[in-house]
Amino acid sequence: MNILILIMIVTGSVIMVSNIYRYRRFMNDLKDVLSGGSERNLLWEWIGLLLLIFFLIGYLGIAFFGKPDLLMAGILFGGSVFVAIIITLMVRLIDTTKNRSMDVAELLISVVEAxxxxxxxxxxxxxxxxxxxxxxxxxxxxxxxxxxxxxxxxxxxxxxxxxxxxxxxxxxxxxxxxxxxxxxxxxxxxxxxxxxxxxxxxxxxxxxxxxxxxxxxxxxxxxxxxxxxxxxxxxxxxxxxxxxxxxxxxxxxxxxxxxxxxxxxxxxxxxxxxxxxxxxxxxxxxxACAPETVEMNHGVIAPVKMTKDA
Ligand SMILES: [Fe+2]
CATH class of the missing domain: 1.10.3210.10 (Hypothetical protein af1432)
Structure with a gap:
């Protein structure tokens, strides 16, 4: 097997395994706050995961038993990278959604605290x-x-x-x-x-x-x-x-x-x-958890008894 083909096959295999790992993490995040872990999303998670595993097995089968030429190795490698890009974009989308959701929550709380x-x-x-x-x-x-x-x-x-x-x-x-x-x-x-x-x-x-x-x-x-x-x-x-x-x-x-x-x-x-x-x-x-707006006491004793906790 040509050294370039070998490098593309090995690198593509590593990327595919990492794709499956990242996909699992992504689906766990999706189950969080954003989807509530509904049965429908759970089903899509398993379908997606099975497809990725199926793709990995097919990839390894063709790579090691199918005697791929440079074109086939390039297609397989490109497929792995493409899936990696899609997962990266999905993770970024979820991260952005999480951050924006947290921003809105902070805004709501700042109204309450004002x-x-x-x-x-x-x-x-x-x-x-x-x-x-x-x-x-x-x-x-x-x-x-x-x-x-x-x-x-x-x-x-x-x-x-x-x-x-x-x-x-x-x-x-x-x-x-x-x-x-x-x-x-x-x-x-x-x-x-x-x-x-x-x-x-x-x-x-x-x-x-x-x-x-x-x-x-x-x-x-x-x-x-x-x-x-x-x-x-x-x-x-x-x-x-x-x-x-x-x-x-x-x-x-x-x-x-x-x-x-x-x-x-x-x-x-x-x-x-x-x-x-x-x-x-x-x-x-x-x-270090205290925001700047919170007035703290790092040493001077202030022995005032708390009455009731709200
Ligand atoms: Fe409370």
């Missing part, structure tokens, strides 16, 4: 913490969690606050029971706001339950494993962000104070296993 100056940057802060936290969790937990969905849910967890009157959001003093009842409706309002997005089903569920407690004393009285894992992860991040940033009812506390507070509610408010993983995250990584 109504409450004390909240400025909170959702982005929670999202950054969740991204960091996700990378410190074991596979046993992350394998069941869709990372992109988790990022959307973390960013949008308080979107329901757009339905809360500003007079309550910005009230300087303590809220009465009736006002707390209104505040407690924000997860449900968030679900209603996102109701039309078919692929946000899991995200809506995590948002709805982000104020549940392990002891069953949360908004919907769910407990322990009944609370979806995504909601439990967001809850830990939300609690840390709330403690370490300035809010109407308390000054920002330090990283160490926040960890003490989080550990003190492990097993009652927060998932104890998640807290164990959370406290192992290096301080610098968590501090």
């Amino acid at each position: 109504r409450d100056p004390n909240l400025n940057g909170h959702s982005r802060y929670v999202q950054n913490i969740v991204i960091c936290f996700y990378h410190h969790l074991p596979d046993a937990i992350t394998s069941d969690i869709n990372f992109l969905s988790l990022q959307f849910a973390a960013l949008l967890h308080d979107i329901g606050k757009m339905g809360i009157p500003e007079s309550i959001l910005n009230k300087p003093g303590r809220l009465d029971d009736e006002e707390w009842e209104v505040i407690r409706s924000h997860p449900k309002i968030g679900v209603q706001v996102l109701a039309s997005l078919e692929s946000f089903e899991t995200i809506r569920e995590w948002i709805l339950y982000h104020h549940e407690r392990m002891d069953g004393k949360g908004y919907y009285k769910m407990a322990k494993e009944d609370i979806p894992m995504g909601a439990r992860i967001i809850s830990v991040a939300d609690t840390y962000a709330t403690i370490t940033m300035r809010r109407p009812y308390h000054k920002p506390k330090t990283h160490e104070e926040a960890l003490d507070e989080i550990k003190s509610v492990a097993g009652t408010q927060l998932d104890a296993d998640l807290v164990k993983y959370f406290e192992k995250i290096p301080k610098e990584e968590l501090i």
